[in-house]
Amino acid sequence: MKQQKEDILEKTLRELDLKTPSIDFSHKVLHQVQVTKGILRKRKNYLPVIPKILMGGFGLIIVIFSFLLLKNMDAIELNFENQLTSFLIITVSTMIGWLCFVSTDWMIRKIAT
Amino acid sequence: MQNDRNLIVKILESGSEHALMMLVRKHERSVYNLVFRILKNKEVAEEVAQDVFLKSFKELKHLEDPSKYKPWLLKIAYRKSIDRVRLKKVQMAEIDELSIPVENHNATPDPLELLQKEQLKQQVEELLEQLSEVDRGIMTLYYLEDFKVAEVAAVIGLSENNVKIKLMRARAFLKNELIQRSTGKEDLY
Numbered sequence: 069m070k071q072q073k074e075d076i077l078e079k080t081l082r083e084l085d086l087k088t089p090s091i092d093f094s095h096k097v098l099h100q101v102q103v104t105k106g107i108l109r110k111r112k113n114y115l116p117v118i119p120k121i122l123m124g125g126f127g128l129i130i131v132i133f134s135f136l137l138l139k140n141m142d143a144i145e146l147n148f149e150n151q152l153t154s155f156l157i158i159t160v161s162t163m164i165g166w167l168c169f170v171s172t173d174w175m176i177r178k179i180a181t
Numbered sequence: 182m183q184n185d186r187n188l189i190v191k192i193l194e195s196g197s198e199h200a201l202m203m204l205v206r207k208h209e210r211s212v213y214n215l216v217f218r219i220l221k222n223k224e225v226a227e228e229v230a231q232d233v234f235l236k237s238f239k240e241l242k243h244l245e246d247p248s249k250y251k252p253w254l255l256k257i258a259y260r261k262s263i264d265r266v267r268l269k270k271v272q273m274a275e276i277d278e279l280s281i282p283v284e285n286h287n288a289t290p291d292p293l294e295l296l297q298k299e300q301l302k303q304q305v306e307e308l309l310e311q312l313s314e315v316d317r318g319i320m321t322l323y324y325l326e327d328f329k330v331a332e333v334a335a336v337i338g339l340s341e342n343n344v345k346i347k348l349m350r351a352r353a354f355l356k357n358e359l360i361q362r363s364t365g366k367e368d369l370y
Contacts, residue, residue, distance in 0.1 A: 076301075077305075077352065077356055077359070078352075078354060080298075080301050080302055081305060081320065081324040082307050082324050082325070082327075083298075083302065083356075084212045084302060084305065084306065084309075084324070084325060085302075086210050086211075086215065086325060087210075087213055087214045087217045087218070087226075088209075088214075089209055089210070089226075089227050089230060090214040090227060093205070093209050093213070093230070093231070094206050094209060095202075096231055096352060097201075097205045097209075097231055097234045097235065098201060098202055098205070100231060100234075100235050101198075101201060101234075101235065101238055102198075104235065105295075106239075107235075107238050107239055108192070108196035108198065108201070108238075109196050113200075120355050156288040159365055176303065
């Protein structure tokens with residue numbers, strides 16, 4: 069009988085309701101964390117900068133090429149009859165085109181979100 | 182749900198606010214419940230619970246084992262609550278969510294009503310309030326958080342034997358009080 073009495077009390081104690089804070093408790097904590105300096109140390113995210121660098125680099129190369137061509141039309145001479153040159157030009161052009169496409173797509177998504 | 186270790190790593194490595202929110206949501210009930218049961222004041226308990234999380238995030242990098250975040254967090258919660266009690270900043274008799282309408286003990290209690298689970302829970306809640314802050318903390322951790330005696334002892338800062346004795350005394354107190362309240366219906370408890 070004594071054991072039974074103990075069991076009922078123990079069971080009741082374990083079934084007591086857990087008290088809950090207000091619904092926006094976690095937001096209040098986050099706000100406090102944000103206004104307190106030195107808690108969240110954010111590492112710089114370089115990913116969004118990559119498309120800008122790629123576009124900038126590509127633009128720079130085009131400008132340099134343009135200047136070279138203006139100054140001396142013989143500065144860049146491409147022999148299209150050479151198969152290796154053709155292959156390289158096609159490969160590089162494809163890569164640049166692909167990079168431009170990916171970078172533009174990435175930037176549009178970034179702006180949209 | 183992600184475990185504490187993963188969330189803590191994300192907070193420390195990338196300052197993830199999402200991970201921080203998840204960690205808070207995961208443990209807010211445990212922290213608030215312990216603090217509230219010690220302080221018995223809703224507003225103050227919420228304020229202290231916020232401080233607890235803030236302190237835990239400030240000292241997160243010093244936590245040796247991230248998987249033991251919860252006991253560590255509850256230790257901070259317990260200490261902050263006891264500090265608040267000691268500073269007498271809490272008007273214990275004020276707004277009291279746990280308070281229950283005073284019963285007329287002279288009236289003969291209905292045995293069927295006494296059997297009702299909710300009523301018994303209410304009575305136990307009421308009696309728990311009469312325990313000391315330390316005892317309330319121990320009972321909350323042991324029964325509601327399912328902590329083992331050793332874990333409770335680590336949080337409270339007492340020896341395991343002391344915790345066992347306090348648990349035994351608190352249980353005896355609750356049992357006796359419940360028996361007294363149900364005069365003539367002792368066999369219920």
